[in-house]
Amino acid sequence: MPESILIVGGAGYIGSHMVKQLRRAGYRVAVADDLSSGHRGAVGDAPLHVGDIGDAGFVDAVLGEVRPAAVMHFASFIQVGESVADPAKYYRNNVTATQVLLDGMRAHGVARFIFSSTAAIFGEPEYVPIDEAHPKAPINPYGRSKWMVEQMLEDYDHAYGLKSVCLRYFNAAGADPEGELGERHEPETHLVPLILQVASGRRAHIGVNGDDYPTPDGTCVRDYIHVEDLCSAHLLALRQLLEGAGSARYNLGNGNGFSVSEVIDAVRRVTGHPIPVVIGARRAGDPPALVANANAARAQLGWTPRYADLDTIVAHAWACERRIAASRR
Numbered sequence: 001m002p003e004s005i006l007i008v009g010g011a012g013y014i015g016s017h018m019v020k021q022l023r024r025a026g027y028r029v030a031v032a033d034d035l036s037s038g039h040r041g042a043v044g045d046a047p048l049h050v051g052d053i054g055d056a057g058f059v060d061a062v063l064g065e066v067r068p069a070a071v072m073h074f075a076s077f078i079q080v081g082e083s084v085a086d087p088a089k090y091y092r093n094n095v096t097a098t099q100v101l102l103d104g105m106r107a108h109g110v111a112r113f114i115f116s117s118t119a120a121i122f123g124e125p126e127y128v129p130i131d132e133a134h135p136k137a138p139i140n141p142y143g144r145s146k147w148m149v150e151q152m153l154e155d156y157d158h159a160y161g162l163k164s165v166c167l168r169y170f171n172a173a174g175a176d177p178e179g180e181l182g183e184r185h186e187p188e189t190h191l192v193p194l195i196l197q198v199a200s201g202r203r204a205h206i207g208v209n210g211d212d213y214p215t216p217d218g219t220c221v222r223d224y225i226h227v228e229d230l231c232s233a234h235l236l237a238l239r240q241l242l243e244g245a246g247s248a249r250y251n252l253g254n255g256n257g258f259s260v261s262e263v264i265d266a267v268r269r270v271t272g273h274p275i276p277v278v279i280g281a282r283r284a285g286d287p288p289a290l291v292a293n294a295n296a297a298r299a300q301l302g303w304t305p306r307y308a309d310l311d312t313i314v315a316h317a318w319a320c321e322r323r324i325a326a327s328r329r
């Protein structure tokens, strides 16, 4: 009987791609999601348990039924700006609810956990590319909530033997190359899908948040990593945990920085659309450049990103945006 894996937040953008990849790899998969931002249709025919992981009774019931060998945890609120305006909402969902999940796992003897962390735990970078040893100094409640969970996980390993892998994603982008899944946040705040909405006619222009940063063209530089490559790193981490490996933390990115203007140019190349641009003010809390040093994931997980080319990432996301735009016409 293949091992059963519980995907918390599996109806969301990254989690739904994970569900598909795990099933393809032969695992039994169940999803727990409250559908606060996820989509029921994104899990295919994997069993979906609808509920809030901050609810201890729900967690207990799901773990009792699924009896997973490991839990992958994608569920959180993800908007940096909103986390500044309403930190209580973020600490409640991203920290308190995660602790309810972890304590449920302890009660059920589930001792393997993979956590979606973020580049936001590093705050304003002291150097790039950013490796795992870089100081952790998050500058907003979203980043702090993720760093708190990472610290909690260290303590839970020490005290209770709960083994975890924290994967710090840089900028997730792209979509299922087979065109079944994609990024559908409401509201959308991420750069790549927003530019693509201009190409599909859902938006008139893309606003650029500042062009006076200390970068080669003045716009912010980020490390865009294909969602499929994030998921393949999870799969490798899962295999290691199931084989008895200890806890670990990895930064996940391609190690290539692209500016906002370069991403807009990539969308122009892929879609043929001129993409009108309006230069606006800087967005508070935006570091000029965030680029990952993912050598540890490459060496220790054996991870190699498959879709590192920016135009490929954009092309896969574009196929998704065209489907969404067509469905709304």
Ligand SMILES: NC(=O)c1ccc[n+]([C@@H]2O[C@H](COP(=O)([O-])OP(=O)(O)OC[C@H]3O[C@@H](n4cnc5c(N)ncnc54)[C@H](O)[C@@H]3O)[C@@H](O)[C@H]2O)c1
Pocket: 008, 009, 010, 011, 012, 013, 014, 015, 032, 033, 034, 035, 036, 037, 038, 039, 051, 052, 053, 054, 073, 074, 075, 076, 077, 078, 093, 097, 116, 117, 118, 119, 168, 169, 170, 171, 172, 173, 185
């Ligand atoms: N998208 C990125 O660029 C990025 C970058 C770094 C880290 N991350 C992290 O990756 C994870 C997934 O991000 P995403 O873009 O797929 O987000 P998403 O909003 O698409 O998915 C999150 C899913 O979790 C569910 N959820 C939220 N709170 C829940 C709760 N209390 N109980 C049950 N389900 C709940 C939502 O309904 C949704 O399906 C998040 O933890 C996020 O912080 C994302």
Ligand SMILES: O=c1ccn([C@@H]2O[C@H](COP(=O)(O)OP(=O)(O)O[C@H]3O[C@H](CO)[C@H](O)[C@H](O)[C@H]3O)[C@@H](O)[C@H]2O)c(=O)[nH]1
Pocket: 078, 080, 118, 119, 120, 170, 171, 172, 189, 190, 191, 192, 194, 206, 207, 208, 209, 210, 220, 221, 222, 260, 283, 286
């Ligand atoms: O309409 C837009 C949207 C974004 N940007 C810029 O494009 C870059 C990328 O912005 P995103 O919002 O797509 O991504 P972030 O780098 O802000 O955020 C990413 O990293 C964060 C941590 O730093 C969180 O983890 C978040 O979920 C993840 O997508 C930033 O310089 C942003 O200011 C624009 O110029 N115009």
